[in-house]
Amino acid sequence: xxxxxxxxxxxxxxxxxxxxxxxxxxxxxxxxxxxxxxxxxxxxxxxxxxxxxxxxxxxxxxxxxxxxxxxxxxxxxxxxxxxxxxxxxxxxxxxxxxxxxxxxxxxxxxxxxxxxxxxxxxxxxxxxxxxxxxxxxxxxxxxxxxxxxxxxxxxxxxxxxxxxxxxxxxxxxxxxxxxxxxxxxxxxxxxxxxx
Numbered sequence: 010x011x012x013x014x015x016x017x018x019x020x021x022x023x024x025x026x027x028x029x030x031x032x033x034x035x036x037x038x039x040x041x042x043x044x045x046x047x048x049x050x051x052x053x054x055x056x057x058x059x060x061x062x063x064x065x066x067x068x069x070x071x072x073x074x075x076x077x078x079x080x081x082x083x084x085x086x087x088x089x090x091x092x093x094x095x096x097x098x099x100x101x102x103x104x105x106x107x108x109x110x111x112x113x114x115x116x117x118x119x120x121x122x123x124x125x126x127x128x129x130x131x132x133x134x135x136x137x138x139x140x141x142x143x144x145x146x147x148x149x150x151x152x153x154x155x156x157x158x159x160x161x162x163x164x165x166x167x168x169x170x171x172x173x174x175x176x177x178x179x180x181x182x183x184x185x186x187x188x189x190x191x192x193x194x195x196x197x198x199x200x201x202x203x204x
Contacts, residue, residue, distance in 0.1 A: 078109015
């Protein structure tokens, strides 16, 4: 067993291990620390810091970029699947035009539900964005999850994993939307992990 992952079935003695079960000596696998028994039968202790243990390589640390600008959106009602009286579920098509650092258009669909409590609702949406981001051309998918709890909003817009194409392959990130005096704007924090 790995040290610290359960009850060991062997005693680590210097650079070799004596198995209680087999009674034979063998070297520990490459990359594992050697252990020695403490005085008076104390638990085994590493002969060198665990920092010397081989570990999987860490992923590259990517600094996020920020894109910002205005956008226009057009929503059109679609026929909902659930048309029962009082269902409160609706569907809409999404057409957007992004300007600024993200020069693109998008199409998508939204499903929303309203409740009997004023100010409480939920919606989910998916939009496929096509254009240029920071001078890179391609497309990607954004998915929305939003709740409104008695007037308190919580909106999250995130890039769908592995949805980037072209020069936007490897794109990850999240978009924040602001609406002021009827005008829409976005702030898009993203990274592109190019191969």
